[in-house]
Amino acid sequence: MVAISVLCTLTGLLEAAASRTLLPRQENDTIDGALIPKFISDFKKDGAPAQWATGYPKQWGSEDFHLQFNAPEPDDIFNGLVADDEKTVGMFNGSHVTFLNLDSKATLSTFSLGPSDLYKGGLILNKSSKGGYNALISGSTAKYGGTRKIIQRRLSSDFKPIGEETSYEAGDIIDFDKNGRVATIWGQIIDLESDNATAVMLKDPPQITDMSFSPDGQYISTVGWPDPSGKGAILWNATSGEKIIQFPPTNAQNWVTKISPDNKYVLLALGTGSIQLYSLANLTAAPVVLGGFNGWIRAIAWSPDGTHLATGDRGRVQIWKFPEAEVVQTWEVESKSLDYGYEVYGISWVDGGNKVGWGFRLGRYMYDFERNERFWWTMGLDDHSWGGGGGPVYLKGRELVVTVDGDSLMRFWKI
Numbered sequence: 001m002v003a004i005s006v007l008c009t010l011t012g013l014l015e016a017a018a019s020r021t022l023l024p025r026q027e028n029d030t031i032d033g034a035l036i037p038k039f040i041s042d043f044k045k046d047g048a049p050a051q052w053a054t055g056y057p058k059q060w061g062s063e064d065f066h067l068q069f070n071a072p073e074p075d076d077i078f079n080g081l082v083a084d085d086e087k088t089v090g091m092f093n094g095s096h097v098t099f100l101n102l103d104s105k106a107t108l109s110t111f112s113l114g115p116s117d118l119y120k121g122g123l124i125l126n127k128s129s130k131g132g133y134n135a136l137i138s139g140s141t142a143k144y145g146g147t148r149k150i151i152q153r154r155l156s157s158d159f160k161p162i163g164e165e166t167s168y169e170a171g172d173i174i175d176f177d178k179n180g181r182v183a184t185i186w187g188q189i190i191d192l193e194s195d196n197a198t199a200v201m202l203k204d205p206p207q208i209t210d211m212s213f214s215p216d217g218q219y220i221s222t223v224g225w226p227d228p229s230g231k232g233a234i235l236w237n238a239t240s241g242e243k244i245i246q247f248p249p250t251n252a253q254n255w256v257t258k259i260s261p262d263n264k265y266v267l268l269a270l271g272t273g274s275i276q277l278y279s280l281a282n283l284t285a286a287p288v289v290l291g292g293f294n295g296w297i298r299a300i301a302w303s304p305d306g307t308h309l310a311t312g313d314r315g316r317v318q319i320w321k322f323p324e325a326e327v328v329q330t331w332e333v334e335s336k337s338l339d340y341g342y343e344v345y346g347i348s349w350v351d352g353g354n355k356v357g358w359g360f361r362l363g364r365y366m367y368d369f370e371r372n373e374r375f376w377w378t379m380g381l382d383d384h385s386w387g388g389g390g391g392p393v394y395l396k397g398r399e400l401v402v403t404v405d406g407d408s409l410m411r412f413w414k415i
Contacts, residue, residue, distance in 0.1 A: 035059075035363065035378050037333035043319075044329070045372035053368070053415065057376035060383050063411040064400075067100065069093045078408035079122035083133070086395045088159060090135070091410065092123035097135060099159040102398075108159045114151040114167075119143045124173060126180055129193050132156045134180070138172040148172055150184065152192065168197065174210060177217040177238065185211070189220065189238060200241045206231035212267075213238060214259045219280075221266050223254035233257065233268045233276075235283065245283045250276070255298050262306030265322075269297045275311070277325070288325050299358065301347040310356050312344025317358055331367070333360070346391025357392040357401075364392040364403045377403050377413060 036057055043050045069078065069091040077094040088108065089100045098110040114120050118139035126134040133155040140146040148171040154162040171186035182190045187205030191198050206224035213220050220238040224231065232254045233247040253271030259280070260267065266278045268287075273295055276287040290311075299312030308328075309320040319329035346359040350366075357366040362385050363378030377392065379385055385406030393402040401413045 035380065036376065037315075037360065037363075040332040040334060041330045042374070043331055043367050043369075043372075045369070048372060050367060050372050050374045053371075053373040053375050056374070057378060058413060059378055059380040060405065060407070060409075060411065061380070063377075064414045065412050067091065067105070067410045067412075068408060069096075069098055077120060077122065078404070080402075080404045080410040081123060081125055082393060082395060082402055083125055083159075084127060086397045089410065090123055090125055090159075092120075092137065093408075094120055097123060097153075099155075109155075109161060111153070111161045113137055113153055113165065114139050114149075117141070118149065118151075119146075120151070121172070126176060126182075126192070128154070129180055132162070133159070134192055135161075136173060136182075148186070150182070150190075166197065168199075170199070174208075175213050175220075177213040177220075178215065179217055181213075181217070181238075183211045183213060183220055185209075187222070189241070200239065202236055202241045203243060206234070209254060210256045212257045212259045214280075215261050215263055219244070219259065221257045221259055221268075223257045223268055225253060235266060235278075247276075247278065247287075253296075255296060256300050258300055258302060260302050260306040260309075260322075261304060264306060267300065267302075267309075269300055269311075271296055273297070273313075275300075290320065290325060296343065299344045299347040301349055301356075303349050303353045305353060308353070310347045310349065310358075312347050312358055314342050315344070315360070317344055317347065317356075319356070331365075348391050348393075350394035351396055355394060357394065359391045362406055364401075366392050366394070366401065375401065375415060377401070377411070379405075383407070 067089060070093055079092045081090045087102055089102050091098050095112060096110060097113050099108040101108060114137055120137050120139040124136040126136060128134055135153045135155055137151050139149050139151060147169055150168045150170050150173060151165055153165045156162055170184040170188045173182055174185055175183045180193050182192060185208050187202035187208060189200040208222050208224045211220055211222050217238055220236050223233045232250045235244045237244055250270050254268060256269035258267040263280055266280060268276045273293040275290040275297060278287045279285055294314040294316055297311050297313050301310045307322055311318050316332040318327050321328045344358050344360050349356050354370050355366055355368050363376055366375040399415055401415055403411045405411055
């Protein structure tokens with residue numbers, strides 16, 4: 001597959017993707033052709049509702065520039081990222097990775113990643129303590145199911161591949177700790193920086209759905225499907241793999257766990273439409289319970305200082321303040337359907353906690369707490385998409401927002 005590290009036109013891409021498109025449903029308002037959900041509630045500052053930032057909302061085609069790896073093919077799995085230096089862009093098309101200089105758009109490297117018969121997922125870039133980076137993907141020997149593998153390729157500081165790729169039969173990557181260790185859905189903690197990639201196995205783990213390292217790397221929490229022994233939620237020693245505490249049975253589908261960045265709480269998000277928060281200082285105490293959600297809560301992010309929690313359920317984002325455990329902000333739109341496509345996804349805090357961003361349906365949203373302004377990047381009525389992508393990425397040093405959209409484009413928007 002040939003890498004094309006150039007700017008491309010939207011028209012050519014839509015023609016290539018015509019065989020597998022998803023048209024936007026007519027359940028939205030429009031502003032200058034951009035699809036806008038109908039608001040029930042919005043964020044506020046000092047009682048004043050959020051206002052559109054100048055020039056917003058924006059739709060595909062009005063970005064400052066965009067990047068594409070190559071014309072999409074039927075089984076492409078497009079993914080893009082920006083390195084922590086804000087100078088380098090990485091893109092993955094399901095078989096190859098390419099890295100570009102964001103200023104010159106010059107190609108730094110292009111290489112295959114993973115065997116050709118492996119069904120592969122998105123690209124992850126992890127900074128190495130030895131210098132340079134680790135490029136990682138997850139893959140499977142079958143399109144649905146099969147043996148799950150992690151593929152690793154070491155990169156130099158200028159994003160050139162070093163040596164041969166390495167694979168681990170360990171399941172999907174779920175979380176990283178501050179030292180670059182990887183936690184996998186099979187209950188393994190792999191040290192990618194050791195010469196032989198030493199691994200710690202959690203002792204008798206449940207069927208895991210999510211994992212979270214503590215900020216100091218001392219603990220790791222897991223959640224999974226409940227079973228007769230009640231192993232739905234557990235806190236572990238991340239060095240030995242020994243169980244510290246098995247939390248009481250939740251009698252629910254356990255979706256997400258997040259240890260707060262201030263090391264105060266272990267969060268468990270349940271399929272009953274509630275969240276439990278256990279105190280790390282007193283693990284046997286009854287949890288604080290947050291409720292009143294619109295179904296499952298699978299998009300969750302702590303603010304950098306741990307004083308606020310952003311939660312996303314069906315058609316709604318809420319900001320909770322701690323230790324009060326009370327809602328202080330609500331963004332909600334009309335969302336009558338129970339479809340998965342109506343769940344909020346990709347929540348993240350950026351700019352030191354001054355902004356929060358997320359995805360909803362095929363749009364990306366960001367709110368600026370200081371300026372009380374909202375930003376929205378979305379497809380238009382005549383655009384096509386097959387889903388994909390996460391929340392918006394904010395490049396503070398460049399005042400750019402990046403969206404990885406469902407038409408295999410990385411779009412860059414000046415704010």
